[in-house]
Amino acid sequence: MTHQTALPAEPSRAEAVARHIHGLLIAGEFTPGEKLSEHQAAARFGISRNTLREVFRLLSSQGLVTHIPNRGVFVAAPDAADVVDIYRARAVIQHGAVRAATRGHPALGRMRALSDQAHDARGRDDWCAVGTLNMEFHRAMVGLCDSPRLDAAFALILAELRLVFGQLDDTAHLHDAYIELNQSLLAALEAGDGPNAARRLDEYLRHSERAVLSALERARNRMPR
Amino acid sequence: MTHQTALPAEPSRAEAVARHIHGLLIAGEFTPGEKLSEHQAAARFGISRNTLREVFRLLSSQGLVTHIPNRGVFVAAPDAADVVDIYRARAVIQHGAVRAATRGHPALGRMRALSDQAHDARGRDDWCAVGTLNMEFHRAMVGLCDSPRLDAAFALILAELRLVFGQLDDTAHLHDAYIELNQSLLAALEAGDGPNAARRLDEYLRHSERAVLSALERARNRMPR
DNA sequence: AGTTCTATATTGTTGAACAATCTAATCTAT
DNA sequence: ATAGATTAGATTGTTCAACAATATAGAACT
Numbered sequence: 001m002t003h004q005t006a007l008p009a010e011p012s013r014a015e016a017v018a019r020h021i022h023g024l025l026i027a028g029e030f031t032p033g034e035k036l037s038e039h040q041a042a043a044r045f046g047i048s049r050n051t052l053r054e055v056f057r058l059l060s061s062q063g064l065v066t067h068i069p070n071r072g073v074f075v076a077a078p079d080a081a082d083v084v085d086i087y088r089a090r091a092v093i094q095h096g097a098v099r100a101a102t103r104g105h106p107a108l109g110r111m112r113a114l115s116d117q118a119h120d121a122r123g124r125d126d127w128c129a130v131g132t133l134n135m136e137f138h139r140a141m142v143g144l145c146d147s148p149r150l151d152a153a154f155a156l157i158l159a160e161l162r163l164v165f166g167q168l169d170d171t172a173h174l175h176d177a178y179i180e181l182n183q184s185l186l187a188a189l190e191a192g193d194g195p196n197a198a199r200r201l202d203e204y205l206r207h208s209e210r211a212v213l214s215a216l217e218r219a220r221n222r223m224p225r
Numbered sequence: 226m227t228h229q230t231a232l233p234a235e236p237s238r239a240e241a242v243a244r245h246i247h248g249l250l251i252a253g254e255f256t257p258g259e260k261l262s263e264h265q266a267a268a269r270f271g272i273s274r275n276t277l278r279e280v281f282r283l284l285s286s287q288g289l290v291t292h293i294p295n296r297g298v299f300v301a302a303p304d305a306a307d308v309v310d311i312y313r314a315r316a317v318i319q320h321g322a323v324r325a326a327t328r329g330h331p332a333l334g335r336m337r338a339l340s341d342q343a344h345d346a347r348g349r350d351d352w353c354a355v356g357t358l359n360m361e362f363h364r365a366m367v368g369l370c371d372s373p374r375l376d377a378a379f380a381l382i383l384a385e386l387r388l389v390f391g392q393l394d395d396t397a398h399l400h401d402a403y404i405e406l407n408q409s410l411l412a413a414l415e416a417g418d419g420p421n422a423a424r425r426l427d428e429y430l431r432h433s434e435r436a437v438l439s440a441l442e443r444a445r446n447r448m449p450r
Numbered sequence: 451a452g453t454t455c456t457a458t459a460t461t462g463t464t465g466a467a468c469a470a471t472c473t474a475a476t477c478t479a480t
Numbered sequence: 481a482t483a484g485a486t487t488a489g490a491t492t493g494t495t496c497a498a499c500a501a502t503a504t505a506g507a508a509c510t
Binding site (some may be wrong): 011012015050053054057058061062063069070082085086088089091092093097099100145146147148149150153156157160190 | 282287311313322372
């Protein structure tokens with residue numbers, strides 16, 4: 001189950017379009033709650049309505065899109081409750097990662113590399129890259145569990161979080177201060193200090209959640225619907 | 226996001242068939258790795274090939290069926306590695322549930338009710354019900370997290386485990402001894418004794434995983450493919 | 451026996467069509 | 481004029497027939 005095509009060659013049109021829309025969604029190209037008409041979307045993405053329906057089933061299973069029977073599919077509109085839930089789930093899974101951490105685990109090397117890259121990206125003021133690398137860092141952390149299923153579940157949750165980010169305006173400050181937190185978290189893991197790592201993790205999650213929540217509320221106030 | 230139709234009235238044929246096949250899968254009506262031909266399955270379930278493809282996308286996103294491009298879809302054939310992974314993921318999520326447990330949490334009441342029902346079902350030698358109730362018990366336990374996303378992720382994992390059960394012959398003993406373990410686990414949670422609950426949980430998971438693994442190997446030896 | 455080639459079957463996708471459902475505008479009645 | 485019922489239009493859910501692209505199985509060949 002660990003086979004992952006190095007270069008994501010898309011064999012089928014459906015999956016290609018699914019990945020494409022996925023990219024548009026987490027890039028914030030749609031407004032939350034926006035309806036995605038089948039006729040319209042099929043024309044826009046150059047596939048038939050039948051194939052598009054398969055794509056929608058794909059995306060809706062990933063939680064990026066909400067399918068309401070006989071009504072259509074709508075861009076997911078995560079609210080504050082969803083953010084709280086996402087961070088709750090993150091806490092459980094990532095706490096499990098801390099417990100599963102062992103010195104010299106391959107995932108630690110990946111985390112180190114991503115942490116360094118994030119540091120570089122910040123030097124270049126490339127905030128988009130910082131955001132992506134930050135998420136990759138935490139995804140790599142879940143790799144400590146050595147569980148494909150947890151990896152998959154976490155990837156889903158993180159994709160939803162990126163959907164939230166796409167709705168926000170000021171994504172810069174959301175990742176700035178957390179590079180240091182990630183570094184100290186990683187240091188604790190590399191040192192094999194579980195309790196300290198758990199504390200650092202909780203600290204990160206608490207701060208990040210609060211930042212996202214307030215940014216979301218700001219965005220909602222600016223654009224109430 | 227908390228709306229869940231009390232009685233699962235199926236508005237669309239696709240979802241109805243999806244649920245139907247889901248039931249057949251976890252009941253062990255298919256042999257693992259069996260190919261599900263579109264033409265054949267569409268005729269069998271009385272829907273068109275296009276609609277069936279949507280159903281397959283649904284099921285494949287739930288991990289019950291494996292979609293291989295240009296090859297078709299196959300009944301998932303979880304092996305020992307998958308079982309290990311499933312229990313690894315369970316350990317992480319359910320350990321989080323123990324940490325989230327608070328006295329008087331509604332989920333504890335549901336667990337109590339399910340535990341009692343399982344006890345009754347054992348008295349009636351209704352092992353099928355015992356198995357279902359055991360899973361419901363643990364699903365209710367994850368409800369302690371108050372996280373719809375963790376609930377969903379856990380439900381997915383448990384469905385895969387049921388798929389494994391469907392492949393086994395002697396499902397009776399798989400749940401017999403665990404009723405007591407569940408009861409002591411629940412007692413520890415109700416008493417607010419987290420560390421003890423965690424120990425009981427690990428004990429349950431360790432025993433259950435070993436039982437499933439050996440039963441799976443036995444089944445595989447009897448029917449090598 | 452192993453390989454190549456060919457014929458067949460299956461999947462991936464399309465377009466048109468229809469019933470069922472929802473949406474929005476119109477029309478009534480108070 | 482506002483509230484509710486009615487109708488017309490649009491959208492979804494689903495089917496069918498068809499075709500290209502790929503995979504499978506079998507035949508022919510070395």
